[in-house]
Amino acid sequence: MDWPRLDPLDEDYLLKAYRSRRWGTRSPFVEEFEREFARYHGAKHAVAVTGGTAGLMLAYLAAGVKPGDKVAVPAYTFIATASAAVVWRAVPLFVDVDPQTLNMDPSDLDRVVEKHEDVKLVVPVHFAGIPAEMDEILKIARVHDASVVEDAAQAHGSAYRGRRVGAIGDAGVFSFQLSKLMAAGEGGIVLTNRYDLYEAVWSLHHVGRRFEGEWYEHVRIGWNFRMTEFQAAVLLSQLKRLDNVISTLERNWRIVVEGLERVDGVEVFRPPKHVDWNFYFTYVKLPKAVEYGLGLKLKFVKMVRERGVNILEGYVKPLYKQPALRDPYWSLPSEFYGKLYLKNTEEACASVAWLPHYELLTEDEARLEKIVGAVKEAAREVLS
Ligand SMILES: Cc1ncc(COP(=O)(O)O)c(C=O)c1O
Structure with missing residues (x-):
């Protein structure tokens, strides 16, 4: 890397x-x-x-x-x-x-x-x-x-x-x-x-x-x-050199996102017009994982990584489910946390992986094609 x-x-x-x-x-x-x-x-x-x-x-x-x-x-x-x-x-x-x-x-x-x-x-x-x-x-x-x-x-x-x-x-x-x-x-x-x-x-x-x-x-x-x-x-x-880094990321992000938008079973996201962002993570969502559970996302991530692309599984549980919050030392309302269910957070944890900025920071267009190809093959395999 x-x-x-x-x-x-x-x-x-x-x-x-x-x-x-x-x-x-x-x-x-x-x-x-x-x-x-x-x-x-x-x-x-x-x-x-x-x-x-x-x-x-x-x-x-x-x-x-x-x-x-x-x-x-x-x-x-x-x-x-x-x-x-x-x-x-x-x-x-x-x-x-x-x-x-x-x-x-x-x-x-x-x-x-x-x-x-x-x-x-x-x-x-x-x-x-x-x-x-x-x-x-x-x-x-x-x-x-x-x-x-x-x-x-x-x-x-x-x-x-x-x-x-x-x-x-x-x-x-x-x-x-x-x-x-x-x-x-x-x-x-x-x-x-x-x-x-x-x-x-x-x-x-x-x-x-x-x-x-x-x-x-x-x-x-x-x-x-x-x-x-x-x-x-x-x-x-x-x-x-931050501005230069961000403009390289922007150019490459467009190429990758256009490729990923054509991949079956995968969703990507374009931020709203009123924000400029630094392309730190590109979200790659596997909507089927909302239905089938986290295991599907983890399998997908493993397969993308096996193809040489460093995708991250991201958060796998909402913060309110982290065991740290149940440590009696801190006297937090763990019973209240235990009852929480925040739908969008739960679904994101189950289904969204992150493509990190350093994967997009390249001058090599073939590398960008490799990213799209790896996601496409992994999605096809886990969803078949
Ligand atoms: C959203 C968010 N908040 C806070 C932190 C903490 O920063 P640090 O690791 O420098 O302590 C991080 C990163 O590690 C982060 O991603």
């Missing part, structure tokens, strides 16, 4: 960071990367942190999440969206997703916040890089006096109605873990337009220090969640 892509500019910056001996604790590449990533996404402020999970934890805390507060998250997401709330002893409430985008369904969010009233925070996830329906979600959150933190872990460069994601809500969090479109091994960043949130997240990630404060003066309880200079050096270089 040709991921992550290597580049001479990465090497230049890494060597510069290495020779500077300023390897961490708020260093020059870190500060430049924060400025540039914020500017690129149209945000006023940024704080680079150790990872996406850490960024979510700090953003939730800065947004005022307290023990017992309710936090609305989609049921179809990575566990960090919810566990970053649980760590503050808040209670995740699960919202069903739109069957097309697999993003938080605003009408189900409305149902959940009406039913529970005291929702403090809403966390839409821009899943697969496809922006969530921010206008409707913000409207619902504002009526209920809830903050909105965007989980943009997968959405570097994506835009909703012409605005890049990440600071459309109160804050937004990105991940730079190895599989992401910008990858430093690990890493994350919090964006916001609100100075109060910026100040709080900055302080929280820097052991409770304050801007211009004394080194051993700690104005709040905080921790060390700082990004290192090496991560920021690679990320600054990657940011400069």
